[in-house]
Amino acid sequence: MADTMTMRVTRYEPDLDHEPRTQDFSIPLRDNWVVLDGLNYIKDQLDGTLSYRWSCRMGICGSCGMMVDDEPVLTCATFLVDYAPGPIRVEPLANFPVVRDLVVDISDFIERLPRVSPWLVRHEDEPVDDGEYLQTPGELAEYEQYSMCINCMLCYSACPVYGLDPGFIGPAAIALAQRYNLDSRDQGAADRLDVLIHPDGLWGCTFVGECTTACPKDVDPAGAIQRYKLTAAIETLKSYVEGPS
Amino acid sequence: MTTAHDVVIVGGGGAGLRAAIAIAEEHPGLDVAIVSKVYPMRSHTVSAEGGAAGVIGADDSVDEHAYDTVSGSDWLADQDAVELFVHEAPRELLRLEHWGCPWSREPDGRIAVRSFGGMKKKRTWFAADKTGFHLLHTLFQTSLKYPAVHRHDEWFATKLLVDDGRVQGLVAIELATGRIETVTAKAVILATGGCGRVFPFTTNAAIKTGDGMALAYRAGAALKDMEFVQYHPTGLPFTGILITEAARAEGGWLLNADGYRYLQDYDLGKPEPTPVLRSMELGPRDRLSQAFVHEVEKGRAIDTPYGPVVNLDLRHLGPKLIDTKIPFVRELCRKYQNVDPATDLVQVRPVVHYMMGGVHTDLDGATSVRGLFAAGEVACVSINGANRLGSNSLPELLVFGARAGRTAAEYATTTPGPTRAGLAQADDEHRRIWRELRRREAGTERISAIREEMQHTMEGSAGIYRSGDSLTKAVDTLRGLQDRMRLVTLEDRSQTFNTELPAFLELSAMLDVAEAIVQSALCREESRGAHQRTDFPARDDDRFLAHSLARRAADGSCEIDYLPVTIRRWPAGERVYGR
Ligand SMILES: Cc1cc2nc3c(=O)[nH]c(=O)nc-3n(C[C@H](O)[C@H](O)[C@H](O)COP(=O)(O)OP(=O)(O)OC[C@H]3O[C@@H](n4cnc5c(N)ncnc54)[C@H](O)[C@@H]3O)c2cc1C
Ligand code: SF4
Ligand code: FES
Numbered sequence A: 001m002a003d004t005m006t007m008r009v010t011r012y013e014p015d016l017d018h019e020p021r022t023q024d025f026s027i028p029l030r031d032n033w034v035v036l037d038g039l040n041y042i043k044d045q046l047d048g049t050l051s052y053r054w055s056c057r058m059g060i061c062g063s064c065g066m067m068v069d070d071e072p073v074l075t076c077a078t079f080l081v082d083y084a085p086g087p088i089r090v091e092p093l094a095n096f097p098v099v100r101d102l103v104v105d106i107s108d109f110i111e112r113l114p115r116v117s118p119w120l121v122r123h124e125d126e127p128v129d130d131g132e133y134l135q136t137p138g139e140l141a142e143y144e145q146y147s148m149c150i151n152c153m154l155c156y157s158a159c160p161v162y163g164l165d166p167g168f169i170g171p172a173a174i175a176l177a178q179r180y181n182l183d184s185r186d187q188g189a190a191d192r193l194d195v196l197i198h199p200d201g202l203w204g205c206t207f208v209g210e211c212t213t214a215c216p217k218d219v220d221p222a223g224a225i226q227r228y229k230l231t232a233a234i235e236t237l238k239s240y241v242e243g244p245s
Numbered sequence B: 001m002t003t004a005h006d007v008v009i010v011g012g013g014g015a016g017l018r019a020a021i022a023i024a025e026e027h028p029g030l031d032v033a034i035v036s037k038v039y040p041m042r043s044h045t046v047s048a049e050g051g052a053a054g055v056i057g058a059d060d061s062v063d064e065h066a067y068d069t070v071s072g073s074d075w076l077a078d079q080d081a082v083e084l085f086v087h088e089a090p091r092e093l094l095r096l097e098h099w100g101c102p103w104s105r106e107p108d109g110r111i112a113v114r115s116f117g118g119m120k121k122k123r124t125w126f127a128a129d130k131t132g133f134h135l136l137h138t139l140f141q142t143s144l145k146y147p148a149v150h151r152h153d154e155w156f157a158t159k160l161l162v163d164d165g166r167v168q169g170l171v172a173i174e175l176a177t178g179r180i181e182t183v184t185a186k187a188v189i190l191a192t193g194g195c196g197r198v199f200p201f202t203t204n205a206a207i208k209t210g211d212g213m214a215l216a217y218r219a220g221a222a223l224k225d226m227e228f229v230q231y232h233p234t235g236l237p238f239t240g241i242l243i244t245e246a247a248r249a250e251g252g253w254l255l256n257a258d259g260y261r262y263l264q265d266y267d268l269g270k271p272e273p274t275p276v277l278r279s280m281e282l283g284p285r286d287r288l289s290q291a292f293v294h295e296v297e298k299g300r301a302i303d304t305p306y307g308p309v310v311n312l313d314l315r316h317l318g319p320k321l322i323d324t325k326i327p328f329v330r331e332l333c334r335k336y337q338n339v340d341p342a343t344d345l346v347q348v349r350p351v352v353h354y355m356m357g358g359v360h361t362d363l364d365g366a367t368s369v370r371g372l373f374a375a376g377e378v379a380c381v382s383i384n385g386a387n388r389l390g391s392n393s394l395p396e397l398l399v400f401g402a403r404a405g406r407t408a409a410e411y412a413t414t415t416p417g418p419t420r421a422g423l424a425q426a427d428d429e430h431r432r433i434w435r436e437l438r439r440r441e442a443g444t445e446r447i448s449a450i451r452e453e454m455q456h457t458m459e460g461s462a463g464i465y466r467s468g469d470s471l472t473k474a475v476d477t478l479r480g481l482q483d484r485m486r487l488v489t490l491e492d493r494s495q496t497f498n499t500e501l502p503a504f505l506e507l508s509a510m511l512d513v514a515e516a517i518v519q520s521a522l523c524r525e526e527s528r529g530a531h532q533r534t535d536f537p538a539r540d541d542d543r544f545l546a547h548s549l550a551r552r553a554a555d556g557s558c559e560i561d562y563l564p565v566t567i568r569r570w571p572a573g574e575r576v577y578g579r
Helices: A035-046 A107-116 A135-146 A154-158 A160-165 A171-181 A188-199 A211-212 A221-242 B013-028 B062-072 B079-098 B131-143 B211-218 B260-268 B285-299 B315-325 B327-336 B393-413 B420-438 B449-462 B469-488 B498-523
Strands: A004-011 A019-029 A065-068 A071-074 A089-090 A099-100 B002-004 B007-010 B032-036 B147-154 B157-165 B166-174 B179-184 B187-190 B229-235 B253-255 B302-304 B309-312 B346-355 B358-360 B372-374 B547-550 B558-564
Touching: A004 A035, A019 A035, A019 B032, A019 B157, A035 B179, A035 B449, A065 A154, A071 A154, A107 A171, A135 A171, A154 A171, A154 B420, A171 A188, A171 A221, A188 A221, A188 B007, A211 A221, A221 B013, B007 B013, B007 B166, B007 B393, B013 B131, B013 B147, B013 B285, B013 B372, B013 B393, B062 B079, B079 B393, B131 B393, B157 B179, B157 B211, B157 B420, B157 B498, B166 B187, B166 B211, B166 B420, B179 B420, B187 B211, B187 B393, B211 B420, B211 B498, B211 B547, B229 B285, B253 B260, B260 B285, B285 B309, B285 B346, B315 B327, B327 B346, B449 B469, B449 B498, B469 B498, B498 B547, B498 B558
Parallel strands: A004 A089, B002 B179, B007 B032, B007 B187, B032 B147, B187 B372
Antiparallel strands: A004 A019, A065 A071, A065 A089, B157 B166, B166 B179, B229 B346, B253 B309, B302 B309, B309 B346, B547 B558
């Protein structure tokens, strides 16, 4: 195996570039290096102007998502050797506006998040001194998977609907709403219904399932959406039958 | 541009978010903002794995938690702070439960607790082995409920404004646009986390560069107990990824090259097949990391390209227990080390993990500069003393984050806005950033070269064992590196998401923090907890049952003096583990 590899990185600096361009760098190819190690090597040794986000280097902070050979991945969890002999292409996450180089603008997601009320809703808060709300391991298991989302945005990058209609609230936001809806301690499902059944909510999803394939944390947003569609259909029917309350 | 708030919190990790929620709940009329260099849910709290300690068992008591913490700290923790902490921790953890944190449960639906190193009873709450992740996301999501909490995400704080003897705000760079912002505030809370990146091999994320410690130090606040740096005994070689103590709490063993549970040779108890609290693998972190060094010296460790290692053996736990109790450990080992703990030994070595020291505060988070508060890993109250017990940090974020929030809010309600001189400082800082950094002509030094030299100096001189000689040399080396900072080139002239400029500012913060660590370590001529001097191997309570305080002197050098430890119910005694 060669001991170097070409990393083909997308560069874009809005003040200078009309459109993104690519730049090749030769990086060491080491067994235990992930794509992020390659980027750090470039930044430290070759070109200090390269911009990208990262922090934990252990697949939990959700900062380092990029397209590697056309697939959205966490670069801290993607080994270089799997792309040998290269060149390996590193691009910013698809479907988002690019701020600079490999940094994308996710403010849209961040601003929309509060709309699904992603917090525990109680009609009446019980005093903390009365102790915990009981929840059996079985009840926890009901929503646990949906609570694992690290907001890495890979699913948005993979989602063809979000690509065409950036108004779509998207897989992670819906999964998060479901995380609370399915929590035995929560009483806010009704509050979240309106947002979710809005045209930009779950009915936007055409169930391609790409989000679940892309998700590095097995959150299964597609499953969350599918499951909620059923609930939403029943709720909507109910509201027709019962009339407005 | 100028933005005005009543209270500004620097940092959106566990401590910062808890402070923000406390203010929004109790002082809804106040304008509070979080300035954070990363989106809050990217903060390093997200990586905490094992759990959060708080007494809930019927067979447990807050006194026992306090005693474990005090003896674990090698008697350097302040006992008033510890007592307050152990009383408030369970309530904070319950509050988090009411906010939706998915704590792991007993079959009857009650909170489950696990053992942890140095704790005599099971009292560590956990959310599988992603406790910090769940804690942070719960806090972040809960904070979205409060529109009064403003956020300046991806803003990098560069300086605190201090005039009239009080803090009046700060200057920050908005990373996306490069705009330099003046953020005025009546009170500022630092919640910027630790500084593990001062060392080469650390569990800490890239953002943990001690910025807040440097900001406070430069603003005239004292840094306390900076010589106490915690090594965690079990990091993965090369990456430094942490294998949580929960792995040993569930029954994992540490084996040397001969397959021998070597901890039995270091006064940590006898090997039993199942875990015994405060014994062997469940001893405190400082003692376990020191035992590792002795194994290396005896030639009983295993050599690898990334230095000597020992083995963590989890195989006897079986895949089922591993998957339910410590699934993330298995995920991390498989993904990053290509080993499966259910069937393979996992190579581990000690790794820099946590900063016991930090900005000196009182029980309400107030620092020695009026209007400046601090909480979380950036602060030193101190409940951790010379050695933090695992799972005490997460509850510390909550307890002292909330307290600092409340106190800062009350202070802000009676404090006037910024003075003209305070605002003038902001103008100076704008100019400094522009002129000095952005217009820096081609220099001869690279950021990464200075950073690496600093890190190796720290590992070599201020690691698990230290000596007067090596520390004295380190002082000189660090000074040389400070000088070389003037010659650094910044290649990136762009305003848009420039990451080189923050990297430069982080390095300059780390050099200040490194100096405080080394000076504090040099002056402490004894061995206590995580601070082990080969030339002063014994604890010396006559001279050093005291906190060190590092202050920046007028000539820019670092001055050390001492503050007595608050001892109440537990006079300094021997630390006993495994017997
Ligand atoms: C791998 C790992 C596992 C751990 N496991 C446990 C455990 O099981 N139990 C336990 O009790 N403890 C654990 N700890 C320790 C604990 O997680 C940390 O001490 C704690 O999370 C620190 O939280 P914090 O809120 O103080 O800071 P952080 O979460 O580090 O947040 C710091 C914040 O400050 C901001 N910031 C920093 N500098 C600037 C600047 N210049 N401008 C603007 N913003 C800035 C950052 O953006 C960030 O939002 C663990 C630590 C590590 C490294
Ligand atoms: S659902 Fe999965 S892919 Fe989408 S943001 Fe969350 S963790 Fe990332
Ligand atoms: S750097 Fe945190 S997820 Fe990759």
